[in-house]
Amino acid sequence: MSSFRWVRPLQLTLALIKPDAVANPVISEAVHQKILENNFLIIRHKELHWRSTDSQRFYCEHKGRFFYQRLVEFMSSGPMQAYILAHEDAVQLWRNLMGPTKVFRARIVAPGTVRGDLGLTDTRNTTHGSDSVESACREITFFFPEFNTSDWYEKQEPRYRTGPVFYDEERSEHRLEGE
Incomplete structure (x- = not known):
């Protein structure tokens, strides 16, 4: 059982562990542990494998950019893990924990980050994260079409914010006590 108590409302974000990290169980587990160590609530978690068309749809805003084809092929090259994370400032906190997109830069200016x-x-x-609350809602819907973000904010957020919440190791998700 966890004694998470937040003052401000919780925010949702999407986090992906990309195929390169999922291919290495040690790295995948290290990212998962960083999520937990930084007090994110894992609201939903699943492993999936994209087809090329899924990757093209998700990254359509980058079509025509020099990295688009490489990104599309890579993201459909193997299994990945998708998370819905919650925290007071989840979007920015996850982005800070990931570090800069460019790995060389991340190693210099942001050691200790995932990247x-x-x-x-x-x-x-290693990872992807939503860049805004609006993107998070759109991306969560893409990966978790059965999850209703509006409903969660209205009905579940106050309960997760005030607890009690526990981490279900079997499902790799946080749960409300009694559910």
Whole structure:
């Protein structure tokens, strides 16, 4: 049982552990542990494998950019893990924990971040995170179409904020006591 208590309302964000990290169980587990160590609530978690068309749809805003094809192919190259995370300032906190997109820069200016410690290249940089609350809602819907963010904010957020909450190791998700 956890004694999480937040003063401000919780915010949701999407976090992805990319195929390069999922291919290495030690790295995948290290990222998962960083999420827990930084007091994120894991609201939903699943492993999935994208088809190329899924990757193209998700990254359509980057079509025409020099890295688009490489990114699309990489993101459909193997399994990945998707998370819905909650915290008071989840979008920014997750972005800070990930570190800069460019791995070389992350190693220099942000050691201790996921990308600074575990990233391989600018494409194989271990993680993805939403860049705004609006993006988080859109991206959560893309990966978790059954999850209703509006409903969660209205009905579940106050309960997760005030607890009690426990971490269900079998599901790798936080749960409300009694559910």
